[in-house]
Amino acid sequence: MEQLAMQFPEWTRVAEVELVYKTKVKASERPKVTSSKDIYNILRQVWDENKIDMLEEFKVIFLNRANRVIGVYDASSGGITGTVADPRLILAAAIKSLAVSVVLAHNHPSGNLTPSKADEDLTRKISEAAKYHDIWVIDHIIITSEGYYSFADEGLL
Secondary structure, three states, X not given: OHHHHHHOOHHHOOOOOOOOOOOOOOHHHOOEOOOHHHHXXXXXXXXXXXXXXXXXXXXXXXXXXXXXXXXXXXXXXXXXXXXXXXXXXXXXXXXXXOOOEEEEEEEOOOOOOOOOHHHHHHHHHHHHHHXXXXXXXXXXXXXXXXXXXXXXXXXXX
């Protein structure tokens, strides 16, 4: 096998991506999600107050089978009017963290809670891709410093 490896240049070898999950928090101590209000409260705890009205960010909450939070993934940080969330990175992190379901979330610095067509398309795209891995997108929350919009509550999921 080593001879075979020597025949090919270093750049041809597949790089390994490693996502490490270590916790010191017992499952019973993790927040449980039962409603969009629970999600909003969790997001407000982890969102940087100095950025919520300044630039758009995209986060993903990973949940276990009991709807307890496994972790929060900072998927992207963008500019004043948008950010790019890569579905492949989101799904890779969800799979590696053994999430059963996820909640997508991003903020609108403008204060407008109405989802854009791009927001709806991205939600649909991630939701469809996640289903192939038996991971369920249970909500997509748009937050501002003054409130939130839930795709699930509005029947968009």
